[in-house]
Amino acid sequence: GAGVSQSPSNKVTEKGKDVELRCDPISGHTALYWYRQSLGQGLEFLIYFQGNSAPDKSGLPSDRFSAERTGGSVSTLTIQRTQQEDSAVYLCASSFSGGDLETQYFGPGTRLLVL
Amino acid sequence: DAKTTQPNSMESNEEEPVHLPCNHSTISGTDYIHWYRQLPSQGPEYVIHGLTSNVNNRMASLAIAEDRKSSTLILHRATLRDAAVYYCILRAELYNNNDMRFGAGTRLTVKP
Numbered sequence: 685g686a687g688v689s690q691s692p693s694n695k696v697t698e699k700g701k702d703v704e705l706r707c708d709p710i711s712g713h714t715a716l717y718w719y720r721q722s723l724g725q726g727l728e729f730l731i732y733f734q735g736n737s738a739p740d741k742s743g744l745p746s747d748r749f750s751a752e753r754t755g756g757s758v759s760t761l762t763i764q765r766t767q768q769e770d771s772a773v774y775l776c777a778s779s780f781s782g783g784d785l786e787t788q789y790f791g792p793g794t795r796l797l798v799l
Numbered sequence: 800d801a802k803t804t805q806p807n808s809m810e811s812n813e814e815e816p817v818h819l820p821c822n823h824s825t826i827s828g829t830d831y832i833h834w835y836r837q838l839p840s841q842g843p844e845y846v847i848h849g850l851t852s853n854v855n856n857r858m859a860s861l862a863i864a865e866d867r868k869s870s871t872l873i874l875h876r877a878t879l880r881d882a883a884v885y886y887c888i889l890r891a892e893l894y895n896n897n898d899m900r901f902g903a904g905t906r907l908t909v910k911p
Contacts, residue, residue, distance in 0.1 A: 688842070719901075726886070726901035727843070775842050790842025 686710065688791035690776050696797045697766055705761040705794045709778030716759050717777040717788060718751055727775065733759065734781075766798045803887045808906040811877045819872040819905050821887030830889040832863060832870050835901070838883045843901070846872065846885070882909045 689708045697703050709716050718730040729743040733753040744750070748766075753759040763770055773793040779786035804822040811817040823832065833848040847854055847861045849870075854861040860873040874881055886904040 724903075726903050729900075777842070787845040788843075790844065792840070793842050 688776055688778055688789050690774075690791040690794050692794060693792065694795045694797075696799065698799055699768060700765055702762065702764045703766055703796065705763075705774050705796070707759045707761070707776030707778075707791060709757065709759070709776070710789055711757075713778035713780055713789075714756065715779045715781060715786065716753055717779075718759070718761050719775040719777065720745075721773045721775060721793070723772070730761070730774075763796075766796075768798050771796055771798045802900075803889060803902055805885070805887055805902065805905045807903065808908065810908045810910060811874075811881075813879060813909055813911050814876050817874040817877045817881070817907065817909075819874075819885050819887075819907065820869065821871070822869045823887070823889055824868045826867050826889060827891065829891050831891075832861065832867075833888045833890055834859070834861065834872050835886045835888065836883040837886070837904070838880075843886065848890075877907075877909045879909050879911060882907055 688710055691706045695703055714735045716733045719727040720730055721727050731744055731751045732740040748764045751759060751761045761774060773795050775790055775793045777788040777790045779788045802825060809819065831848050831850050834846040835843040836846050837843040847856055847859050849861045849863055851863060851867065853863060862871045862873060864870065872885060884904040884906050886901045888901060
């Protein structure tokens with residue numbers, strides 16, 4: 685079946701502009717995660733959605749970052765007034781129910797470059 | 800999550816077995832040991848996980864030390880496609896922890 689998809693695959697923007705990154709999770713998965721991966725680094729947790737519960741936003745690095753998940757499916761990560769340090773690969777993952785032992789299935793990521 | 804320690808890089812020859820070590824000396828009794836890998840230009844993918852007993856699946860085997868302070872991911876016959884960064888992660892069953900803490904992992908190079 686279809687895996688997690690993300691769009692765009694690459695995004696180049698100018699400092700100060702807003703960007704929106706999209707994630708389509710696996711159908712039927714109730715949990716959705718966003719991570720950020722800087723060049724040569726491990727993954728940094730950003731935000732987690734589980735069903736209709738309030739999202740866990742504890743990993744968002746600043747108030748310029750926000751995310752929504754509409755209808756329990758598609759999610760959009762928005763970065764306002766982008767800075768050069770926001771350049772990274774943004775990865776989305778989904779899991780069936782969000783339990784701690786659930787396998788997370790990752791998308792290919794969106795490579796963001798802020799000039 | 801407890802911290803894990805892995806070598807930065809390892810090399811292997813194609814068709815030979817590979818043993819990727821992970822130290823987790825502060826592991827708690829409820830922590831499961833998970834392995835993910837990240838192929839070039841892709842998101843991470845699940846490999847295997849275990850608690851106390853050794854585990855086998857179609858991708859790899861996981862050998863867990865008796866004291867659980869270390870584990871080893873075993874690729875029985877490395878192929879060029881196995882070149883990736885391998886992450887060892889501890890996840891607790893009892894805690895509602897949504898944050899999988901990926902460290903820097905081990906970059907595996909497979910030589911033909």
